[in-house]
Amino acid sequence: MTGVTSNHNKKIIFDMDGVITSEECYWDAASLTVWELLYSKRYLGLKPEPALPPFRTDVNPAEIASIREVIFQEGKVISFIKERAVNSNWDLAFLTFGYQLVLLLEILDKKNVAKDDWFKSKKCLESKHLPELSLLILSLPGRWMPSFAAILGDWPGKSRGQKLMQKLSLRLPGMYGSLAKNSFKPLSPLWKTTRDIFQEWYLGEKKFKEAYHREPAAPGKKGLIFNEKPLLPPEKIKDTLMQLLNEGWLLGIATGRPLNELYPLLESMHIVKLFDCSSIVTADDVQKAEQFLKTEKQAAAFSLGKPHPFSFLKAYWGKEIPEKELLSPRGMRPQPGKCLVVGDSPADLLAAREAGFRFVGVSSGHRGNDGRNILEDSGAQVVLPDITHIPRYLAGRPS
């Protein structure tokens, strides 16, 4: 066990988005993804309502803002989903689109206009089926329109994280229910399409081709990554991290971002060298570990993303520790008092709690009081306005 014993005595592991980097561009990408799935002719091809522009790939910043306002209901949908410990913004987009799909299937069921043979021949909905589904929408009396506020109800009950998608499919009867259940599984074909569309919006055509070595489904996207802005002034972030290093803490990262979406930002803030490279865990490490589980046949489709504690445990023990040890039923618990996890979401809090880490929340990830309320409602004991308050908090001084 080389990680903690040889490398460090004390470690702070940071979530990134809402803590050091901003999540704004990801939320723009998520709203554009839902908009594309609903209104592009390649998918459902609905006629847009007056508040939304018709689908195209060269949208301007004002249009992006208005699409996000409508689809996420001025941020209420983002808070609603994040409060329920959904960490990945791919899942945020999938759940938001999936909810509209369920509303549509409910109407088709009630109006009894669905062609049963068409549904019976499908085990699982894929993107190529969406244009066919849109023909069924045309047979509905009146014009069917998405209802973006409808997701803000009490349908999730106590479900959290990935269980929300399963919960959604339970709303549908019979064959619609089993079709939705298969379509909403983690890593389903429709989830993968949603992720790909999201990545096209976020990276833009050129970077998408570089990252995935293939053409995007819809060419002409510029890339929201070029609009990324730091959450706080970079010099304040750097000063804070330097203070913590000087006080003997090693610094790590556990983020849902892939490595190629993390490093350019850390480099632009001149903070990449402040982190211990063996303690930086990204979406790539999580995917690699999920692949390991698959080959070990430990689970068919199992997510190790937050709120699973895997990424915090890996950042704590160091990347050289084999997955097998980290994921063993005995688990590798952190040494008491030696580690702190800093995050802005209930998914971070649940993951930290599950693995036995001390958790400090920051409310900088959301507008107004939302960040504090979301964390305190989930049981966070300590919520600071942002990371610059951490050195004072650790020194036992009021912030």
Ligand SMILES: [Mg+2]
């Ligand atoms: Mg976050």
